[in-house]
Amino acid sequence: MVLTELPTPKPKANELLIKTKAATICTSDLHDIDTNPFNIKLPTVLGHEGAGVIVACGKGVKNFTLGMRVAAHPVVPCGICEACGRGFEHLCDNMGHFGIDRQGTYAEYFIQREDRVRQIPDEMSFPLGSLLEPVANCLQAIDRAGNLAFKKVLVIGDGPFGNIIARLAMRAGAAKVMVAGRHQYRLDMIPGAEAVTEIPEKSVDVAFLAVSSADAVRSCMAALRKRGRLVVFSLVEKPVALDLFRLHVAELEIVGCCNDEFKIDQALACLSDPALNLSEIITHQVSFENWEDAFALTKDRSRKALKVSIIFD
DSSP states (O other): OOOOOOOOOOOOTTEEEEEEEEEEOOHHHHHHHHTOTTOOOSSOOOOOOEEEEEEEEOTTOOSOOTTOEEEEOOEEOOSSSHHHHTTOGGGOTTOEEBTTTBOOSSSSEEEEEGGGEEEOOTTSOHHHHTTHHHHHHHHHHHHHHOOOTTOEEEEEOOSHHHHHHHHHHHHTTOSEEEEEOSOHHHHTTSTTOEEESSOOSSOEEEEEEOSOOHHHHHHHHHHEEEEEEEEEOSOOOSOOOOOHHHHHHTTOEEEEOOSOSSOHHHHHHHHTOTTTOGGGGEEEEEEGGGHHHHHHHHHOGGGOOSEEEEEOO
């Protein structure tokens, strides 16, 4: 990554020009930088978690005005493909996405279509607002898990997504939520969850894969009891060998989870929920001038960072 200057983008019809106030680093950004699994055409502006202030509106914008404090969802469905026609806009065949086929949020300005933007309350910080899409994605994981009331739940992964999923699982009524990870300080940041070092076999109803690891996939499957369900939330690039005999005889289920299905407004409500206290997810705020430190901090587990937000001010 390098610092460069680009022209200020101009919003088209139904688009908003947003002056960035906070852009929060996602683990997937690190994957994009290291291995580029989605074959992003470079160079481009990465970043897809952002919040800021509207400074220009394109023609036809109806619900926003200049100066509004907003958060943006980075996924842009086309609305006309087969997937969108089936109601699966989050799985759009022609999906647009910040940092992949359009400029992202690691810049002083970014553009988004107005239907993918939400106004945030005055009392909500911009870094917290930038978590709109991560929380929406985690809500999708909870939805894909089915009814969690009185269920035993395992989350493998102690990063930001594992943290949010665990909080949402407890809110959904899970009888017990266990989280497995490698960093005690991260495990201690999930109030109400039980940190585990030994993953119990055949004992949980739902397991969430919240880390990109083939070994973690196998651990999740081993932890499921009969009729258990694995929710594959994190990206695992290479094929994983599975015990299909046990899947057959125990009637196990494996479901994918990618993006979110119309959960922007639910996510905004979660960000405002003091019981969830999602502001705890953001452990560090770093000025844009020190952007290199922000990425180094995100990668360095010894520095006790969970979510790092780059502040434009």
